[in-house]
Amino acid sequence: MSTSATAPAPAIVLVRPQLGENIGKAARAMLNFGLTDLRLVTPRDGWPNPAAGPAASGADLVLERARVFDSVADAVADCTHVYATTVRKRGLVVPVVTPEQAAQEIRRQPEPSAILFGAERSGLETEEVAIAGKILTVPINPEFRSLNLAQAVILVAYEWSKQGNVVMPTEIEEREPQATQGQLDGLIGQLEESLDAAGYFHPPDRTPATKNTIRTILTKAHWSNREVQALRGMIRTLVEPRPRKG
Amino acid sequence: MSTSATAPAPAIVLVRPQLGENIGKAARAMLNFGLTDLRLVTPRDGWPNPAAGPAASGADLVLERARVFDSVADAVADCTHVYATTVRKRGLVVPVVTPEQAAQEIRRQPEPSAILFGAERSGLETEEVAIAGKILTVPINPEFRSLNLAQAVILVAYEWSKQGNVVMPTEIEEREPQATQGQLDGLIGQLEESLDAAGYFHPPDRTPATKNTIRTILTKAHWSNREVQALRGMIRTLVEPRPRKG
Numbered sequence: 001m002s003t004s005a006t007a008p009a010p011a012i013v014l015v016r017p018q019l020g021e022n023i024g025k026a027a028r029a030m031l032n033f034g035l036t037d038l039r040l041v042t043p044r045d046g047w048p049n050p051a052a053g054p055a056a057s058g059a060d061l062v063l064e065r066a067r068v069f070d071s072v073a074d075a076v077a078d079c080t081h082v083y084a085t086t087v088r089k090r091g092l093v094v095p096v097v098t099p100e101q102a103a104q105e106i107r108r109q110p111e112p113s114a115i116l117f118g119a120e121r122s123g124l125e126t127e128e129v130a131i132a133g134k135i136l137t138v139p140i141n142p143e144f145r146s147l148n149l150a151q152a153v154i155l156v157a158y159e160w161s162k163q164g165n166v167v168m169p170t171e172i173e174e175r176e177p178q179a180t181q182g183q184l185d186g187l188i189g190q191l192e193e194s195l196d197a198a199g200y201f202h203p204p205d206r207t208p209a210t211k212n213t214i215r216t217i218l219t220k221a222h223w224s225n226r227e228v229q230a231l232r233g234m235i236r237t238l239v240e241p242r243p244r245k246g
Numbered sequence: 247m248s249t250s251a252t253a254p255a256p257a258i259v260l261v262r263p264q265l266g267e268n269i270g271k272a273a274r275a276m277l278n279f280g281l282t283d284l285r286l287v288t289p290r291d292g293w294p295n296p297a298a299g300p301a302a303s304g305a306d307l308v309l310e311r312a313r314v315f316d317s318v319a320d321a322v323a324d325c326t327h328v329y330a331t332t333v334r335k336r337g338l339v340v341p342v343v344t345p346e347q348a349a350q351e352i353r354r355q356p357e358p359s360a361i362l363f364g365a366e367r368s369g370l371e372t373e374e375v376a377i378a379g380k381i382l383t384v385p386i387n388p389e390f391r392s393l394n395l396a397q398a399v400i401l402v403a404y405e406w407s408k409q410g411n412v413v414m415p416t417e418i419e420e421r422e423p424q425a426t427q428g429q430l431d432g433l434i435g436q437l438e439e440s441l442d443a444a445g446y447f448h449p450p451d452r453t454p455a456t457k458n459t460i461r462t463i464l465t466k467a468h469w470s471n472r473e474v475q476a477l478r479g480m481i482r483t484l485v486e487p488r489p490r491k492g
Binding site: 033121138141146147150155161191197199214227232241 | 268274275277278279280295303304305336339346381384385386387390391392393394396397400401404437441443444445446448459462463466467468469473474477479480481482483484485487488489
Protein backbone atom coordinates (compact mmCIF):
# COMPACT_ATOMS: atom_id res chain seq x y z
CA MET A 1 0.00 0.00 0.00
CA SER A 2 1.28 3.43 -0.89
CA THR A 3 1.96 5.89 1.89
CA SER A 4 1.56 8.85 -0.43
CA ALA A 5 -1.75 9.84 1.10
CA THR A 6 -0.20 10.34 4.52
CA ALA A 7 3.44 11.26 3.88
CA PRO A 8 3.90 14.78 5.25
CA ALA A 9 4.40 17.66 2.84
CA PRO A 10 7.98 18.95 2.90
CA ALA A 11 9.06 22.12 4.67
CA ILE A 12 10.67 24.75 2.44
CA VAL A 13 13.69 26.26 4.17
CA LEU A 14 15.11 29.52 2.80
CA VAL A 15 18.62 29.96 4.14
CA ARG A 16 19.75 33.60 4.59
CA PRO A 17 17.31 35.00 2.02
CA GLN A 18 18.13 38.60 1.11
CA LEU A 19 15.07 40.21 -0.45
CA GLY A 20 11.65 40.15 1.14
CA GLU A 21 10.26 40.15 -2.37
CA ASN A 22 11.89 36.80 -3.04
CA ILE A 23 10.48 35.36 0.18
CA GLY A 24 7.03 36.44 -0.97
CA LYS A 25 7.52 34.93 -4.41
CA ALA A 26 8.69 31.69 -2.87
CA ALA A 27 5.56 31.63 -0.67
CA ARG A 28 3.41 32.14 -3.74
CA ALA A 29 5.18 29.33 -5.59
CA MET A 30 4.70 27.04 -2.59
CA LEU A 31 0.99 27.66 -2.25
CA ASN A 32 0.49 27.22 -6.00
CA PHE A 33 1.33 23.59 -5.42
CA GLY A 34 -0.08 23.09 -1.97
CA LEU A 35 2.96 23.65 0.27
CA THR A 36 2.52 25.81 3.38
CA ASP A 37 5.42 25.12 5.77
CA LEU A 38 7.91 27.95 5.18
CA ARG A 39 11.00 28.28 7.37
CA LEU A 40 13.50 31.14 7.26
CA VAL A 41 17.07 30.91 8.52
CA THR A 42 18.40 34.35 9.54
CA PRO A 43 16.72 36.42 6.81
CA ARG A 44 18.99 39.37 6.06
CA ASP A 45 16.38 42.09 6.64
CA GLY A 46 14.63 40.46 9.59
CA TRP A 47 11.12 39.13 9.77
CA PRO A 48 8.35 40.06 9.07
CA ASN A 49 9.43 41.93 5.96
CA PRO A 50 6.98 44.41 4.39
CA ALA A 51 8.18 43.58 0.87
CA ALA A 52 7.13 39.96 1.18
CA GLY A 53 3.36 40.42 1.28
CA PRO A 54 2.83 42.16 -2.07
CA ALA A 55 5.10 39.67 -3.84
CA ALA A 56 3.15 36.76 -2.38
CA SER A 57 0.09 37.79 -4.42
CA GLY A 58 -2.33 36.40 -1.89
CA ALA A 59 -0.32 33.56 -0.38
CA ASP A 60 -0.55 35.35 2.95
CA LEU A 61 -1.21 32.28 5.04
CA VAL A 62 2.19 30.89 4.10
CA LEU A 63 3.88 34.11 5.26
CA GLU A 64 1.83 34.28 8.44
CA ARG A 65 2.82 30.77 9.43
CA ALA A 66 6.50 31.20 8.49
CA ARG A 67 8.95 30.50 11.30
CA VAL A 68 12.40 31.97 11.76
CA PHE A 69 15.43 29.98 12.95
CA ASP A 70 19.01 30.83 13.86
CA SER A 71 20.61 28.01 11.93
CA VAL A 72 19.90 25.33 9.35
CA ALA A 73 20.32 22.71 12.04
CA ASP A 74 17.61 24.33 14.16
CA ALA A 75 15.32 24.75 11.17
CA VAL A 76 15.38 21.08 10.26
CA ALA A 77 15.68 19.61 13.74
CA ASP A 78 12.30 17.91 13.47
CA CYS A 79 12.88 16.60 9.94
CA THR A 80 14.23 13.21 9.01
CA HIS A 81 14.94 13.70 5.31
CA VAL A 82 16.76 16.86 4.31
CA TYR A 83 17.56 17.86 0.72
CA ALA A 84 19.95 20.67 -0.21
CA THR A 85 19.03 22.40 -3.46
CA THR A 86 22.06 23.44 -5.45
CA VAL A 87 23.00 23.53 -9.08
CA ARG A 88 26.67 23.20 -8.27
CA LYS A 89 28.56 20.13 -7.24
CA ARG A 90 30.16 20.51 -3.87
CA GLY A 91 32.73 17.79 -3.56
CA LEU A 92 30.57 16.17 -0.92
CA VAL A 93 29.90 12.49 -1.34
CA VAL A 94 26.15 12.56 -0.95
CA PRO A 95 23.56 11.25 -3.37
CA VAL A 96 22.29 13.70 -6.01
CA VAL A 97 18.62 13.53 -6.98
CA THR A 98 16.40 15.39 -9.42
CA PRO A 99 13.27 17.27 -8.27
CA GLU A 100 11.22 14.34 -9.55
CA GLN A 101 13.22 11.77 -7.61
CA ALA A 102 13.11 13.89 -4.45
CA ALA A 103 9.34 14.28 -4.81
CA GLN A 104 8.88 10.56 -5.26
CA GLU A 105 10.96 9.86 -2.16
CA ILE A 106 9.15 12.48 -0.08
CA ARG A 107 5.83 11.01 -1.11
CA ARG A 108 6.96 7.60 0.07
CA GLN A 109 8.67 8.60 3.31
CA PRO A 110 6.40 8.70 6.36
CA GLU A 111 8.84 10.91 8.29
CA PRO A 112 9.00 14.71 7.83
CA SER A 113 11.15 16.13 5.03
CA ALA A 114 12.72 19.52 4.40
CA ILE A 115 14.22 21.11 1.32
CA LEU A 116 16.92 23.77 1.71
CA PHE A 117 17.38 26.69 -0.67
CA GLY A 118 20.42 28.94 -0.36
CA ALA A 119 20.70 32.71 -0.47
CA GLU A 120 20.04 34.42 -3.81
CA ARG A 121 23.68 34.81 -4.85
CA SER A 122 25.87 32.86 -2.52
CA GLY A 123 23.81 29.68 -2.27
CA LEU A 124 24.33 27.18 0.52
CA GLU A 125 27.54 26.82 2.48
CA THR A 126 29.26 23.47 2.31
CA GLU A 127 28.46 22.84 5.98
CA GLU A 128 24.80 23.47 5.24
CA VAL A 129 24.82 21.07 2.35
CA ALA A 130 26.46 18.55 4.63
CA ILE A 131 23.50 18.71 7.02
CA ALA A 132 21.36 17.43 4.18
CA GLY A 133 21.47 13.76 3.36
CA LYS A 134 21.03 14.45 -0.32
CA ILE A 135 21.64 17.11 -2.92
CA LEU A 136 18.69 18.12 -5.06
CA THR A 137 19.80 19.43 -8.45
CA VAL A 138 17.52 20.82 -11.14
CA PRO A 139 18.71 19.47 -14.50
CA ILE A 140 19.28 22.81 -16.17
CA ASN A 141 20.86 24.09 -19.38
CA PRO A 142 24.58 23.78 -18.57
CA GLU A 143 25.26 26.94 -20.56
CA PHE A 144 22.71 29.05 -18.69
CA ARG A 145 22.26 28.21 -15.04
CA SER A 146 20.67 31.43 -13.88
CA LEU A 147 17.79 30.02 -11.85
CA ASN A 148 16.34 32.35 -9.25
CA LEU A 149 15.07 31.40 -5.83
CA ALA A 150 11.34 31.40 -6.57
CA GLN A 151 11.89 29.48 -9.79
CA ALA A 152 13.81 26.77 -7.97
CA VAL A 153 11.07 26.61 -5.33
CA ILE A 154 8.30 26.37 -7.89
CA LEU A 155 9.93 23.52 -9.78
CA VAL A 156 10.39 21.52 -6.59
CA ALA A 157 6.86 22.29 -5.36
CA TYR A 158 5.44 21.43 -8.79
CA GLU A 159 7.12 18.03 -8.78
CA TRP A 160 5.91 17.34 -5.25
CA SER A 161 2.35 18.21 -6.25
CA LYS A 162 2.62 16.23 -9.45
CA GLN A 163 3.72 13.05 -7.72
CA GLY A 164 0.60 13.26 -5.60
CA ASN A 165 -1.74 13.59 -8.52
CA VAL A 166 -2.55 10.00 -9.22
CA VAL A 167 -5.48 11.04 -11.36
CA MET A 168 -4.18 13.51 -13.90
CA PRO A 169 -6.39 15.32 -16.36
CA THR A 170 -6.77 13.15 -19.39
CA GLU A 171 -7.92 13.83 -22.87
CA ILE A 172 -10.73 11.34 -22.56
CA GLU A 173 -12.43 13.09 -19.67
CA GLU A 174 -12.64 16.31 -21.61
CA ARG A 175 -14.09 14.85 -24.76
CA GLU A 176 -17.64 14.48 -25.84
CA PRO A 177 -18.56 10.94 -26.79
CA GLN A 178 -17.51 10.18 -30.31
CA ALA A 179 -20.20 9.87 -32.96
CA THR A 180 -21.38 6.39 -33.76
CA GLN A 181 -20.39 4.81 -37.05
CA GLY A 182 -23.98 5.28 -38.21
CA GLN A 183 -23.90 9.00 -37.46
CA LEU A 184 -20.60 9.33 -39.28
CA ASP A 185 -21.92 7.33 -42.23
CA GLY A 186 -24.79 9.80 -42.44
CA LEU A 187 -22.30 12.62 -42.89
CA ILE A 188 -20.23 10.70 -45.41
CA GLY A 189 -23.31 9.71 -47.40
CA GLN A 190 -24.62 13.27 -47.48
CA LEU A 191 -21.25 14.67 -48.58
CA GLU A 192 -20.85 12.07 -51.31
CA GLU A 193 -24.35 12.68 -52.64
CA SER A 194 -23.79 16.42 -52.67
CA LEU A 195 -20.42 16.07 -54.37
CA ASP A 196 -21.89 13.68 -56.93
CA ALA A 197 -24.67 16.13 -57.76
CA ALA A 198 -22.04 18.84 -58.20
CA GLY A 199 -20.04 16.73 -60.64
CA TYR A 200 -17.09 16.06 -58.31
CA PHE A 201 -16.55 12.39 -59.11
CA HIS A 202 -14.78 12.15 -62.42
CA PRO A 203 -13.33 10.28 -64.08
CA PRO A 204 -15.63 7.44 -62.95
CA ASP A 205 -12.85 4.88 -62.54
CA ARG A 206 -11.28 7.06 -59.84
CA THR A 207 -14.49 7.29 -57.84
CA PRO A 208 -13.92 4.33 -55.48
CA ALA A 209 -10.44 5.59 -54.51
CA THR A 210 -11.76 9.11 -54.02
CA LYS A 211 -14.55 7.85 -51.79
CA ASN A 212 -12.01 5.94 -49.71
CA THR A 213 -10.06 9.13 -49.28
CA ILE A 214 -13.17 11.00 -48.17
CA ARG A 215 -13.99 8.31 -45.63
CA THR A 216 -10.45 8.34 -44.28
CA ILE A 217 -10.43 12.12 -43.94
CA LEU A 218 -13.74 12.20 -42.12
CA THR A 219 -13.07 9.18 -39.93
CA LYS A 220 -9.74 10.26 -38.51
CA ALA A 221 -11.23 13.37 -36.95
CA HIS A 222 -13.08 11.39 -34.26
CA TRP A 223 -15.85 13.96 -34.15
CA SER A 224 -18.73 13.95 -31.70
CA ASN A 225 -22.26 13.65 -33.03
CA ARG A 226 -22.79 17.34 -32.28
CA GLU A 227 -19.87 18.15 -34.57
CA VAL A 228 -21.09 15.74 -37.23
CA GLN A 229 -24.49 17.42 -37.22
CA ALA A 230 -22.86 20.86 -37.46
CA LEU A 231 -20.93 19.73 -40.52
CA ARG A 232 -24.09 18.32 -42.09
CA GLY A 233 -25.73 21.71 -41.63
CA MET A 234 -22.78 23.41 -43.31
CA ILE A 235 -22.91 21.09 -46.31
CA ARG A 236 -26.67 21.62 -46.60
CA THR A 237 -26.19 25.38 -46.60
CA LEU A 238 -23.39 25.30 -49.18
CA VAL A 239 -25.56 23.23 -51.52
CA GLU A 240 -28.72 25.22 -50.91
CA PRO A 241 -27.81 28.76 -49.91
CA ARG A 242 -30.29 30.52 -47.68
CA PRO A 243 -32.04 33.58 -49.04
CA ARG A 244 -30.43 36.79 -47.87
CA LYS A 245 -32.49 38.82 -45.48
CA GLY A 246 -32.08 42.52 -45.86
CA MET B 247 14.44 4.53 -33.87
CA SER B 248 12.97 7.29 -31.79
CA THR B 249 12.19 10.60 -33.39
CA SER B 250 12.84 12.47 -30.16
CA ALA B 251 16.32 13.52 -31.19
CA THR B 252 15.03 15.50 -34.14
CA ALA B 253 11.64 16.79 -32.98
CA PRO B 254 11.87 20.58 -33.09
CA ALA B 255 11.87 22.56 -29.85
CA PRO B 256 8.61 24.44 -29.34
CA ALA B 257 8.19 28.15 -29.93
CA ILE B 258 7.04 30.14 -26.90
CA VAL B 259 4.38 32.67 -27.94
CA LEU B 260 3.56 35.48 -25.52
CA VAL B 261 0.23 37.00 -26.52
CA ARG B 262 -0.19 40.69 -25.69
CA PRO B 263 2.41 40.69 -22.89
CA GLN B 264 2.22 43.86 -20.83
CA LEU B 265 5.48 44.28 -18.92
CA GLY B 266 8.88 44.13 -20.55
CA GLU B 267 10.13 42.72 -17.27
CA ASN B 268 7.90 39.69 -17.70
CA ILE B 269 9.11 39.17 -21.25
CA GLY B 270 12.67 39.17 -19.92
CA LYS B 271 11.82 36.72 -17.18
CA ALA B 272 10.11 34.43 -19.66
CA ALA B 273 13.23 34.54 -21.86
CA ARG B 274 15.35 33.61 -18.87
CA ALA B 275 13.03 30.73 -18.00
CA MET B 276 13.18 29.51 -21.59
CA LEU B 277 16.94 29.53 -21.83
CA ASN B 278 17.26 27.79 -18.46
CA PHE B 279 15.79 24.77 -20.17
CA GLY B 280 17.17 25.21 -23.66
CA LEU B 281 14.35 26.99 -25.48
CA THR B 282 15.25 29.94 -27.70
CA ASP B 283 12.34 30.62 -30.10
CA LEU B 284 10.41 33.50 -28.50
CA ARG B 285 7.51 35.10 -30.38
CA LEU B 286 5.57 38.15 -29.24
CA VAL B 287 2.07 39.03 -30.39
CA THR B 288 1.43 42.78 -30.14
CA PRO B 289 3.40 43.47 -26.95
CA ARG B 290 1.68 46.36 -25.17
CA ASP B 291 4.74 48.60 -24.91
CA GLY B 292 6.23 47.74 -28.30
CA TRP B 293 9.48 45.94 -29.01
CA PRO B 294 12.34 46.08 -28.17
CA ASN B 295 11.52 46.97 -24.57
CA PRO B 296 14.33 48.32 -22.36
CA ALA B 297 12.88 46.60 -19.28
CA ALA B 298 13.27 43.15 -20.79
CA GLY B 299 17.06 42.92 -20.85
CA PRO B 300 17.81 43.33 -17.14
CA ALA B 301 15.06 40.85 -16.22
CA ALA B 302 16.49 38.29 -18.61
CA SER B 303 19.62 38.01 -16.45
CA GLY B 304 21.82 37.13 -19.38
CA ALA B 305 19.36 35.37 -21.67
CA ASP B 306 20.04 38.07 -24.24
CA LEU B 307 20.17 35.80 -27.25
CA VAL B 308 16.54 34.83 -26.70
CA LEU B 309 15.50 38.48 -26.67
CA GLU B 310 17.66 39.33 -29.68
CA ARG B 311 16.07 36.57 -31.73
CA ALA B 312 12.51 37.36 -30.58
CA ARG B 313 10.05 38.05 -33.36
CA VAL B 314 6.93 40.23 -33.21
CA PHE B 315 3.63 39.34 -34.90
CA ASP B 316 0.29 41.09 -35.38
CA SER B 317 -1.88 38.11 -34.46
CA VAL B 318 -1.74 34.67 -32.95
CA ALA B 319 -2.57 33.21 -36.34
CA ASP B 320 0.46 34.90 -37.88
CA ALA B 321 2.70 33.86 -35.02
CA VAL B 322 1.90 30.17 -35.39
CA ALA B 323 1.38 30.01 -39.15
CA ASP B 324 4.41 27.74 -39.58
CA CYS B 325 3.50 25.49 -36.65
CA THR B 326 1.48 22.32 -36.80
CA HIS B 327 0.83 21.64 -33.11
CA VAL B 328 -0.41 24.59 -31.09
CA TYR B 329 -1.08 24.47 -27.34
CA ALA B 330 -2.95 27.19 -25.44
CA THR B 331 -1.84 27.56 -21.84
CA THR B 332 -4.74 28.41 -19.56
CA VAL B 333 -5.85 27.47 -16.09
CA ARG B 334 -9.44 28.16 -16.91
CA LYS B 335 -11.88 26.02 -18.80
CA ARG B 336 -13.24 27.76 -21.81
CA GLY B 337 -16.30 25.89 -22.93
CA LEU B 338 -14.34 24.77 -25.96
CA VAL B 339 -14.32 21.07 -26.62
CA VAL B 340 -10.62 20.57 -27.17
CA PRO B 341 -8.34 18.08 -25.40
CA VAL B 342 -6.68 19.23 -22.19
CA VAL B 343 -3.14 18.07 -21.47
CA THR B 344 -0.67 18.60 -18.65
CA PRO B 345 2.79 20.13 -19.22
CA GLU B 346 4.21 16.63 -19.04
CA GLN B 347 1.82 15.25 -21.64
CA ALA B 348 2.42 18.23 -23.92
CA ALA B 349 6.17 17.79 -23.59
CA GLN B 350 5.93 14.11 -24.41
CA GLU B 351 3.85 14.88 -27.47
CA ILE B 352 6.16 17.64 -28.65
CA ARG B 353 9.14 15.33 -28.28
CA ARG B 354 7.42 12.77 -30.49
CA GLN B 355 5.98 15.05 -33.14
CA PRO B 356 8.25 15.75 -36.11
CA GLU B 357 6.34 18.92 -37.05
CA PRO B 358 6.92 22.33 -35.38
CA SER B 359 5.01 23.12 -32.19
CA ALA B 360 4.08 26.35 -30.43
CA ILE B 361 2.82 27.07 -26.93
CA LEU B 362 0.65 30.14 -26.35
CA PHE B 363 0.68 32.15 -23.11
CA GLY B 364 -1.87 34.89 -22.55
CA ALA B 365 -1.45 38.40 -21.17
CA GLU B 366 -0.57 38.74 -17.49
CA ARG B 367 -4.07 39.40 -16.23
CA SER B 368 -6.54 38.79 -19.01
CA GLY B 369 -5.09 35.57 -20.39
CA LEU B 370 -5.99 34.27 -23.82
CA GLU B 371 -9.17 35.20 -25.66
CA THR B 372 -11.49 32.35 -26.56
CA GLU B 373 -10.74 32.86 -30.26
CA GLU B 374 -7.04 32.50 -29.49
CA VAL B 375 -7.60 29.30 -27.55
CA ALA B 376 -9.63 28.04 -30.51
CA ILE B 377 -6.61 28.41 -32.79
CA ALA B 378 -4.83 25.86 -30.63
CA GLY B 379 -5.65 22.23 -31.03
CA LYS B 380 -5.15 21.57 -27.33
CA ILE B 381 -5.32 23.30 -23.99
CA LEU B 382 -2.30 23.00 -21.74
CA THR B 383 -3.25 23.28 -18.07
CA VAL B 384 -0.84 23.24 -15.18
CA PRO B 385 -2.39 21.07 -12.43
CA ILE B 386 -2.33 23.70 -9.73
CA ASN B 387 -3.74 24.14 -6.20
CA PRO B 388 -7.43 24.81 -6.97
CA GLU B 389 -7.61 27.20 -4.03
CA PHE B 390 -4.65 29.32 -5.17
CA ARG B 391 -4.25 29.65 -8.88
CA SER B 392 -2.07 32.73 -8.98
CA LEU B 393 0.57 31.56 -11.44
CA ASN B 394 2.52 34.32 -13.14
CA LEU B 395 3.70 34.36 -16.73
CA ALA B 396 7.35 33.44 -16.17
CA GLN B 397 6.36 30.67 -13.76
CA ALA B 398 4.02 29.14 -16.31
CA VAL B 399 6.77 29.36 -18.94
CA ILE B 400 9.37 27.78 -16.71
CA LEU B 401 7.18 24.81 -15.82
CA VAL B 402 6.46 24.11 -19.47
CA ALA B 403 10.10 24.59 -20.48
CA TYR B 404 11.24 22.39 -17.59
CA GLU B 405 8.97 19.56 -18.66
CA TRP B 406 10.14 19.86 -22.25
CA SER B 407 13.76 19.68 -21.15
CA LYS B 408 13.03 16.83 -18.80
CA GLN B 409 11.35 14.72 -21.45
CA GLY B 410 14.47 15.05 -23.56
CA ASN B 411 16.47 13.34 -20.86
CA VAL B 412 14.10 10.42 -20.88
CA VAL B 413 14.59 7.50 -23.18
CA MET B 414 11.34 7.58 -25.05
CA PRO B 415 9.62 4.40 -26.13
CA THR B 416 10.25 3.88 -29.79
CA GLU B 417 7.18 5.16 -31.50
CA ILE B 418 7.69 5.49 -35.17
CA GLU B 419 4.86 7.55 -36.47
CA GLU B 420 4.14 6.21 -39.92
CA ARG B 421 2.06 9.00 -41.25
CA GLU B 422 2.09 12.01 -43.49
CA PRO B 423 3.31 15.24 -41.94
CA GLN B 424 0.44 17.21 -40.51
CA ALA B 425 -0.63 20.44 -42.23
CA THR B 426 0.79 23.68 -40.87
CA GLN B 427 -1.42 26.13 -39.08
CA GLY B 428 -1.26 28.36 -42.15
CA GLN B 429 -2.47 25.59 -44.45
CA LEU B 430 -5.29 24.80 -42.04
CA ASP B 431 -6.18 28.48 -41.80
CA GLY B 432 -6.55 28.50 -45.59
CA LEU B 433 -9.19 25.78 -45.35
CA ILE B 434 -10.98 27.46 -42.46
CA GLY B 435 -10.97 30.81 -44.24
CA GLN B 436 -12.34 29.31 -47.45
CA LEU B 437 -15.10 27.43 -45.62
CA GLU B 438 -16.12 30.50 -43.64
CA GLU B 439 -16.23 32.66 -46.74
CA SER B 440 -18.31 30.10 -48.59
CA LEU B 441 -20.67 29.67 -45.66
CA ASP B 442 -20.98 33.42 -45.30
CA ALA B 443 -21.87 33.81 -48.97
CA ALA B 444 -24.51 31.09 -48.52
CA GLY B 445 -26.09 32.91 -45.58
CA TYR B 446 -24.98 30.42 -42.94
CA PHE B 447 -23.99 32.88 -40.25
CA HIS B 448 -27.09 34.17 -38.56
CA PRO B 449 -28.03 35.60 -36.22
CA PRO B 450 -24.90 37.79 -36.32
CA ASP B 451 -24.31 37.70 -32.56
CA ARG B 452 -23.80 33.93 -32.74
CA THR B 453 -21.18 34.22 -35.50
CA PRO B 454 -18.04 34.34 -33.29
CA ALA B 455 -19.12 31.24 -31.36
CA THR B 456 -20.03 29.44 -34.56
CA LYS B 457 -16.64 30.27 -36.05
CA ASN B 458 -14.93 28.94 -32.94
CA THR B 459 -16.87 25.71 -33.35
CA ILE B 460 -15.84 25.44 -37.00
CA ARG B 461 -12.21 25.99 -36.08
CA THR B 462 -12.36 23.40 -33.34
CA ILE B 463 -13.99 20.84 -35.62
CA LEU B 464 -11.40 21.31 -38.35
CA THR B 465 -8.41 21.55 -36.02
CA LYS B 466 -9.00 18.35 -34.11
CA ALA B 467 -8.81 16.23 -37.24
CA HIS B 468 -5.01 16.67 -37.55
CA TRP B 469 -5.20 16.44 -41.33
CA SER B 470 -2.23 16.39 -43.66
CA ASN B 471 -1.90 19.13 -46.23
CA ARG B 472 -2.97 16.69 -48.92
CA GLU B 473 -6.21 16.10 -47.03
CA VAL B 474 -6.67 19.81 -46.43
CA GLN B 475 -6.31 20.45 -50.15
CA ALA B 476 -8.78 17.67 -50.96
CA LEU B 477 -11.34 19.24 -48.65
CA ARG B 478 -10.77 22.65 -50.25
CA GLY B 479 -11.50 21.08 -53.62
CA MET B 480 -14.73 19.59 -52.30
CA ILE B 481 -15.91 22.91 -50.90
CA ARG B 482 -15.08 24.63 -54.17
CA THR B 483 -17.10 22.06 -56.09
CA LEU B 484 -20.08 22.30 -53.76
CA VAL B 485 -20.13 26.08 -54.14
CA GLU B 486 -19.53 26.05 -57.90
CA PRO B 487 -20.82 22.78 -59.34
CA ARG B 488 -19.11 21.56 -62.47
CA PRO B 489 -21.11 21.31 -65.64
CA ARG B 490 -22.37 17.79 -66.33
CA LYS B 491 -20.83 16.03 -69.28
CA GLY B 492 -23.17 13.68 -71.08
